[in-house]
Structure formats: structure tokens, C-alpha cells
Amino acid sequence: MSAGTLPAAAVPTDPKGAWRHRLADRGVDRTLWLLLPAVIFVVALFVYPFLYGLSLSFTPTKDAPGIFGNYAKFFADSYYRNTIWLTLRLAIPATLFNTLASVPFAYWMRGRFPGKRAVTTMLVVPITLGTVLTAEGLLNFLGNAGWLNRFLMLIHVTDTPLKLTYNYWGVFLSLILSGFPFAFLLILSYTSGIDPTLERAASTMGASTWQRFMRITLPLLAPGLATTFSLAFVMAFSVFPSALMLGNPQGEEHVIAIAAYEQAYTYYNYSYASAIAMIMGAVELLVIAAVQAIRRTFYIGTTGGKGA
Amino acid sequence: MTVAPAKEFSELRLDRVGRSFGEANALTDLSLTIKQGEFIALLGPSGCGKSTALNCLAGLLPLTHGSIWEDDRRIDTMRPEKRGFGMVFQNYALFPHMSVRKNVAFGLEMRKTPPAEIKERVAEAIELVHLEDQASKLPGQLSGGQQQRVAIARAVVLRPPLVLMDEPLSNLDAKLRLEMRTQIRRLHQALNLTTVYVTHDQEEALSLADRLVVLRLGKVQQIGTPRELYSQPANAFVADFMGYRNLLKAQVTAVEGKQVVADVSGIRVRATAMTDLKVGDATIVGVRPDDVLVAGPGTTSDGFLVEGLIEVVEYQGREVVTEVRLPNGLSLTLRTDEDLHAGSRVSVAAATGRTLAFADDNTVTRVPDLGVSAEAVAAGES
Ligand SMILES: Nc1ncnc2c1ncn2[C@@H]1O[C@H](COP(=O)(O)OP(=O)(O)O)[C@@H](O)[C@H]1O
Ligand SMILES: [Mg+2]
Numbered sequence: 001m002s003a004g005t006l007p008a009a010a011v012p013t014d015p016k017g018a019w020r021h022r023l024a025d026r027g028v029d030r031t032l033w034l035l036l037p038a039v040i041f042v043v044a045l046f047v048y049p050f051l052y053g054l055s056l057s058f059t060p061t062k063d064a065p066g067i068f069g070n071y072a073k074f075f076a077d078s079y080y081r082n083t084i085w086l087t088l089r090l091a092i093p094a095t096l097f098n099t100l101a102s103v104p105f106a107y108w109m110r111g112r113f114p115g116k117r118a119v120t121t122m123l124v125v126p127i128t129l130g131t132v133l134t135a136e137g138l139l140n141f142l143g144n145a146g147w148l149n150r151f152l153m154l155i156h157v158t159d160t161p162l163k164l165t166y167n168y169w170g171v172f173l174s175l176i177l178s179g180f181p182f183a184f185l186l187i188l189s190y191t192s193g194i195d196p197t198l199e200r201a202a203s204t205m206g207a208s209t210w211q212r213f214m215r216i217t218l219p220l221l222a223p224g225l226a227t228t229f230s231l232a233f234v235m236a237f238s239v240f241p242s243a244l245m246l247g248n249p250q251g252e253e254h255v256i257a258i259a260a261y262e263q264a265y266t267y268y269n270y271s272y273a274s275a276i277a278m279i280m281g282a283v284e285l286l287v288i289a290a291v292q293a294i295r296r297t298f299y300i301g302t303t304g305g306k307g308a
Numbered sequence: 309m310t311v312a313p314a315k316e317f318s319e320l321r322l323d324r325v326g327r328s329f330g331e332a333n334a335l336t337d338l339s340l341t342i343k344q345g346e347f348i349a350l351l352g353p354s355g356c357g358k359s360t361a362l363n364c365l366a367g368l369l370p371l372t373h374g375s376i377w378e379d380d381r382r383i384d385t386m387r388p389e390k391r392g393f394g395m396v397f398q399n400y401a402l403f404p405h406m407s408v409r410k411n412v413a414f415g416l417e418m419r420k421t422p423p424a425e426i427k428e429r430v431a432e433a434i435e436l437v438h439l440e441d442q443a444s445k446l447p448g449q450l451s452g453g454q455q456q457r458v459a460i461a462r463a464v465v466l467r468p469p470l471v472l473m474d475e476p477l478s479n480l481d482a483k484l485r486l487e488m489r490t491q492i493r494r495l496h497q498a499l500n501l502t503t504v505y506v507t508h509d510q511e512e513a514l515s516l517a518d519r520l521v522v523l524r525l526g527k528v529q530q531i532g533t534p535r536e537l538y539s540q541p542a543n544a545f546v547a548d549f550m551g552y553r554n555l556l557k558a559q560v561t562a563v564e565g566k567q568v569v570a571d572v573s574g575i576r577v578r579a580t581a582m583t584d585l586k587v588g589d590a591t592i593v594g595v596r597p598d599d600v601l602v603a604g605p606g607t608t609s610d611g612f613l614v615e616g617l618i619e620v621v622e623y624q625g626r627e628v629v630t631e632v633r634l635p636n637g638l639s640l641t642l643r644t645d646e647d648l649h650a651g652s653r654v655s656v657a658a659a660t661g662r663t664l665a666f667a668d669d670n671t672v673t674r675v676p677d678l679g680v681s682a683e684a685v686a687a688g689e690s
Contacts, residue, residue, distance in 0.1 A: 195399070195401065197401040198403060198404075200368050200397075201395065201401035202418075203367075203368070203387070204366055204391075204393060205414055205462070206392065206418035206466075207389060211418060219405045299404070
């Protein structure tokens with residue numbers, strides 16, 4: 001642009017210029033075009049499949065008449081209705097454990113110290129391995145002849161092997177193994193974001209380590225805990241391969257993702273499967289809404305750290 | 309567990325306190341005795357170890373050398389929460405999730421003070437810093453100056469035997485800085501608080517402190533009252549900090565008792581020696597802009613008298629600050645209330661008593677060096 005055209009655009013009496021100024025004030029200018037690829041991506045990969053699934057779930061079938069037929073069928077069938085409870089029974093305790101157990105470790109590791117990178121790298125490995133590989137490993141580790149049982153029998157904690165596979169505990173432990181690193185890394189980033197001088201200030205004012213944690217760190221961490229819980233919960237609620245491999249997928253670990261899968265690929269009932277997927281999403285949203293409601297009772301502003 | 313109410317001490321003694329980070333010594337051999345009620349300023353450029361010294365006092369940083377004594381009780385091994393010193397942080401470190409009132413009450417709650425007393429003392433402290441109307445707000449809703457006052461209220465509400473302040477005014481604008489400076493001084497006098505105050509601003513240090521400690525690279529350069537440091541800086545570094553803007557490299561050509569004659573790139577200056585100087589030594593001659601006088605015709609001066617060209621005149625209200633280019637190429641800054649104009653010539657002079665000579669220990673980096681004139685070298689060698 002030549003220097004001559006610049007003042008013209010800045011003169012507010014020029015109607016086109018004024019309009020552009022008002023838009024720019026609200027963040028609308030030509031740079032918005034840069035968002036286009038992202039918008040296309042989101043529409044193609046998220047909005048479209050979601051809307052498609054939603055409309056599919058309202059498509060009546062032979063045994064499920066009416067738009068809400070598939071939903072009515074789900075809640076009428078106790079085997080299917082029960083999947084919500086069976087999944088929550090796994091996902092909530094596992095997520096609670098992952099989130100809460102991360103706090104002391106993250107608190108302890110919040111500062112800078114040599115080897116921090118090595119520890120975090122080690123923790124990322126289970127995430128990168130994927131759930132199938134971890135489930136396979138756990139199957140070997142927790143099985144009747146697995147290391148854990150052999151060790152427990154060797155030290156005479158138990159005489160008969162503990163049953164830790166093909167049941168609740170197998171799936172639960174796999175959710176911990178894959179979910180803990182995720183929760184931990186998130187919480188670690190939240191604890192590192194809290195200004196360390198706050199605790200130093202509290203200590204000059206007479207607060208012990210425990211008081212500093214309870215009165216300063218924990219309240220400032222609450223929003224991070226809520227976010228971590230929500231994300232980790234969504235991951236755990238959609239538990240699928242480990243329920244299949246480490247649980248009893250037709251019985252006590254008939255989780256909701258398995259229900260949707262079997263409707264889609266065993267019975268080829270896509271509209272029923274879509275309805276189940278929608279119900280799954282709704283339950284997740286309900287839990288997240290509850291968590292956010294609790295979070296709102298805490299302070300949610302800056303934590304004075306680097307991110308502030 | 310309750311924290312015992314802070315006991316007043318009559319003397320706090322730092323004995324060769326030092327702190328290293330690995331190989332680097334952030335603070336070396338700081339020995340200082342602080343009397344009850346005294347206001348001490350730690351002064352020095354960024355990175356000289358001021359915060360390190362303060363954190364060592366507060367107990368936030370363990371010492372690597374030396375000891376700290378409260379009368380005859382050794383405290384450097386005690387944890388910060390046991391020392392009971394109040395601290396004001398540079399970034400205020402207010403708890404962002406607590407209201408002003410809660411922030412101020414925090415320390416009292418930690419000390420298990422009865423609720424009625426907490427209420428009363430918090431209200432008193434908030435009144436002291438004039439924040440009654442803001443007491444229910446969160447720190448994020450306050451201006452910088454108000455946050456600063458909360459930080460001070462929070463520290464003094466505990467009636468600590470010692471208050472530590474780490475550059476408390478450095479994040480404020482100039483006008484507010486002056487206001488808060490007065491408030492801090494007023495509080496200090498009203499509450500008889502023993503204070504250690506860290507700053508890199510010499511004006512702040514001079515106006516607030518009873519005694520100053522000047523640090524450079526973790527080492528004490530001089531400890532003294534503002535008057536002592538101002539009129540008798542121990543070395544060129546301290547002089548630089550105390551406003552001796554004219555610091556010129558020179559060579560000693562003669563020593564006469566406490567006075568030396570120095571050659572400043574061809575100009576002869578008679579100065580008062582502040583350090584041991586011998587003939588031929590490299591020296592730095594320092595004189596403050598206020599002590600350089602405009603000399604009328606017929607004036608004589610024992611320090612120096614030289615004619616130069618006025619290059620820059622900076623108007624500062626009652627006075628002007630002028631840069632005068634000397635015949636040897638060096639420039640001299642002076643402050644005067646005379647009406648000077650750029651481009652005209654002027655004779656400037658300073659008395660020997662106000663012209664100081666220090667050993668050139670390479671501590672001041674901004675000293676212009678035009679090389680020493682040939683005559684001076686010859687004089688030095690003879
Ligand atoms: N935690 C630390 N680790 C390593 N070096 C440090 C640490 N804290 C301070 N230092 C070093 O110690 C010196 C003094 O620092 P500091 O006391 O913060 O200076 P000041 O407060 O006077 O600006 C600096 O050179 C700084 O780099
Ligand atoms: Mg500092």
C-alpha cells in the first residue's frame with residue numbers, strides 16, 4: 001500500500017472507511033479469512049457428522065417407530081439402559097482417582113528441578129502406546145499367572161491368585177494406567193502456573209506447608225481440577241478397547257460404547273447406534289455441567305503465574 | 309500450633325552472610341547490625357544480590373555461609389514461618405482468590421489470633437493505608453498503588469519485629485512512587501518498624517533510609533548514613549550511585565596529603581583523594597552536576613577552572629542541566645539556575661572539596677576514556 005492511501009482509509013467521514021473501522025473495533029477484518037481452513041475443517045469433521053448422527057438417531061425403524069423411537073427403545077430395555085450406570089461406575093471413580101492422585105505429585109513437582117523432563121516423558125509413554133497395547137500388557141501383568149499375582153503369592157499376601165482380569169478391576173486399572181498420565185500432565189501445568197511467590201508470602205506470614213497447600217494452592221487449583229476432571233471423564237466414559245479386552249463385555253462391563261458399537265456393526269442398526277451415541281454425549285454433558293457448577297463456587301480469576 | 313507473638317529485638321546481626329548458587333556467589337560476606345527501629349536500604353543495580361540478601365533474612369533462601377542473630381538467638385536455621393518477619397514482595401504476591409480483608413487477615417489467622425482481635429486489627433491496618441472502601445474487593449480489581457498498599461498492610465498488621473521490602477515501588481508510575489515513598493516513611497515513623505528496604509533507586513534509598521548498604525556483585529561496597537555516602541563515597545561505584553554523574557578517567561600526577569593533582573586528558577584537576585592513590589595511578593575523578601559552578605570573569609577555583617562550549621541545555625523548572633564540551637573533548641554535566649544557552653561559551657569550576665578522586669577499579673563502565681595525554685604520561689614516569 002502506498003503511503004498516500006493510508007490517511008484516506010483512516011478518515012471516518014468516508015462511509016466505507018467508517019464501516020470498516022467499526023468492524024475492526026469488533027475484531028472483524030481481513031485477517032478473519034485466515035480462520036477459513038479451520039472453519040472448513042471443523043464443519044467437515046465435527047459439525048457435519050454430528051448433525052448427520054443426530055438426524056439418523058431420529059430416523060424411525062421397524063421396531064422403533066416415531067422420531068424418539070430409538071431413544072424410547074434404549075430406556076425401555078434394561079440391558080441397554082444399564083450401560084449408563086455400568087459406564088459411570090467405571091468412569092467416575094477412575095477419573096476421581098486420576099485427578100486427585102495427580103495433585104500431590106504435581107504439587108511436589110511444580111518447581112523446576114533436574115530430571116523433570118525425563119519424568120514427564122516417562123509419563124507420556126502410556127498415552128502414546130494407545131489403549132489396546134496397554135490393555136494387552138495389563139492382561140499379562142494382572143492375569144492369574146501374571147507377575148502381580150505371582151509376586152503377591154510369593155510374599156504370601158494371598159494364596160490363590162486375585163481375579164483382576166475379565167472383570168471390573170481389569171478395566172478400572174486400565175483406565176488408571178491410561179488416564180493418570182493425562183490427568184497428571186494437565187494438573188502439572190496448572191500447578192506450575194501458580195505464582196510461587198504466593199506460597200513464599202504465605203510462609204512469611206506464618207503458614208505451614210499444609211496450610212499453604214490448603215489455603216493457597218488448592219483454591220487456585222480448583223478450576224484446573226474441574227477442567228482436568230471433565231476432560232479425563234470424557235475419555236474414561238468412552239472406554240471401549242479395555243472394556244472389551246480386560247472386562248466382561250457382555251456382562252458387568254457392557255459399557256455404553258460397546259452397546260453403540262454392537263448396534264452399529266453387529267446388528268447394522270445405525271439409527272439405534274446413533275441414538276446411543278447421542279445419549280452418551282448427553283450423559284457426558286450432564287456430568288461436565290455438574291462439575292462446572294461446583295467449580296463456579298470457587299475463585300476463577302488469575303493465579304498470578306506466567307499465564308496470567 | 310501457634311506462632312508465638314513476634315518478639316521485639318534490640319539488635320539483628322548478620323555475620324558474614326553469604327549465598328552461592330553453584331559456583332556463582334550471589335552474596336558474599338554481608339555483615340551488618342540492624343538496630344531496633346532502624347530503616348536500612350540495600351542499594352545496588354539489578355543482579356547485585358539485594359533480593360538474595362532479603363530472602364536470606366526472611367528465611368526463604370537458606371544461607372550457604374555465615375549466620376544471622378536476633379540478639380543472642382540464632383535464627384538463620386529457622387523456617388520463614390517461624391521467624392515472623394513481614395515481607396512485601398516486588399510483585400506484591402497478594403492472594404488473588406481472597407478479598408483485601410482476607411489477605412490482610414491471613415497472617416493473623418495463621419497465628420490463631422482470636423476472631424474479634426483479627427477483625428479489629430485488620431480494620432486498623434486497612435485504615436492505615438486508606439483502603440476502607442476497597443476492603444471487600446479482590447486484588448485483581450485494584451490499581452497497582454492500591455495493591456501495593458494491601459501488601460504493606462498485610463505485612464504490618466502482624467506487628468513484625470522486622471519488615472522486609474523488595475523494590476516495593478518499582479512497578480508504580482513516578483508520581484505514585486513519590487506518594488507511596490512518603491507513606492512508607494510515615495508508616496515507619498508511626499509504627500516504629502524496623503525495616504530493610506531493597507531498591508535500585510538511589511533517590512528512594514537516600515530519602516527513606518537511616519543507613520544504606522551499597523552492594524555490587526554480591527559484595528558490600530559501603531555502609532553508612534545517606535549523608536556519609538553522599539559526601540564521602542568509598543569508591544567510584546558508590547559515587548556513581550550517589551549521583552556523581554561526572555566521572556572521568558585521569559592519572560595522578562602529584563599527591564599532597566589528602567589531595568591529589570590529576571590529569572584528566574590534559575586538564576589539571578586538584579581533587580580530594582577518597583582512596584589511597586600514588587603518583588602515576590589511574591584514577592577516576594568525580595564531581596556532581598550541582599557542584600560544578602559557572603564561573604564569572606576573575607573567579608579562581610582550587611579544584612579546576614576550565615572554559616567549554618555549551619552543547620545541550622535541558623530545562624528543568626527552577627534549574628537547567630547543561631552539558632559543556634571541554635577543550636579536551638570530554639563533556640561535563642552541570643546543574644545551575646543561571647540562564648545558559650546552547651552554543652555559547654562558559655567557564656566552569658569546582659572546589660577541591662567537592663571534586664573526589666577514586667582508584668580506578670574498573671567498577672564503573674560508563675566512564676569515557678579518551679586516553680591520557682602525553683604530558684601526563686611523561687609526568688607520571690618522571
Ligand atoms: N535461584 C537462583 N539460581 C541461580 N542464580 C540465582 C538465583 N537467584 C538469584 N541468582 C543470581 O544471583 C544474583 C543476584 O540476584 P538477586 O539477588 O535477585 O539480584 P537483585 O535482587 O539485586 O537484582 C544474580 O546474578 C542472579 O542471577
Ligand atoms: Mg531483586
